[in-house]
Amino acid sequence: MRAWNIEIFLLNEAGEEVQANCFEKATYKLHPSFEKRATQVKKQPPFHISEEGWGEFDMEIILSAVGKGGDHPLVHDLNFQQERYEAKHVITFRNPKPELLAILKESGPVGEENGVKEKADAAKKKRKEKNVRDSLYTSR
Numbered sequence: 001m002r003a004w005n006i007e008i009f010l011l012n013e014a015g016e017e018v019q020a021n022c023f024e025k026a027t028y029k030l031h032p033s034f035e036k037r038a039t040q041v042k043k044q045p046p047f048h049i050s051e052e053g054w055g056e057f058d059m060e061i062i063l064s065a066v067g068k069g070g071d072h073p074l075v076h077d078l079n080f081q082q083e084r085y086e087a088k089h090v091i092t093f094r095n096p097k098p099e100l101l102a103i104l105k106e107s108g109p110v111g112e113e114n115g116v117k118e119k120a121d122a123a124k125k126k127r128k129e130k131n132v133r134d135s136l137y138t139s140r
Contacts (some may be wrong), residue, residue, distance in 0.1 A: 001054055002080055007046035008063070011088070013108040019045045022065055022093075022103045029060040057078060063091065067099035 008026055009017040026047035028040045033053075040049055058080040063072045074089045093100060104110045 001052050003050070003052050003077065004080075005048060005050040006034070006061075006076070007048050008022070008061075009046060010107045020047065020063075021045055022069070022100060023047070023063045023096075024066045025064045026085060027062040027064070031055070031057040065093065065096075067097045069093060069096055069100040071101055098117045 001004065006028070008020045008023070010020050010022065012018050021071065023045070025041055025043045028042070028049050030038045030040070030051070031053070032038055033055075034051070037051070039106075042049060056077075059076050059078050061074050061076050063074070070093075072091045073089070074095075076087060076089075092106065100109060
């Protein structure tokens with residue numbers, strides 16, 4: 001049996017961990033052998049989960065953004081090849097609402113904001129979805 005845990009953080013532009021308060025919850029979908037604990041929901045950063053198990057598996061983590069910012073699923077390879085490891089995942093927020101955009105700004109630059117148009121001839125280009133990116137950090 002191996003004890004393991006995961007916490008989720010954002011990384012700012014300097015690569016420093018900051019609280020992942022742009023998410024209102026994290027849903028962990030573990031291997032079915034965890035039975036009644038196979039799905040766990042954590043509602044406060046750092047969305048800490050601790051478990052024990054004997055095998056390695058891919059788990060799904062669904063991060064739900066604040067302000068109806070949508071669900072952002074990712075696959076995390078839980079393995080025991082190293083005593084401690086970090087996995088960085090990029091999350092893209094498409095057309096974030098003002099509440100989410102304000103929270104994202106706390107961790108660093110977010111790129112162009114929704115609705116900003118510099119030139120009329122750029123209107124077609126601006127209709128494309130805008131992306132806001134932050135890195136996600138998980139460890140065990």
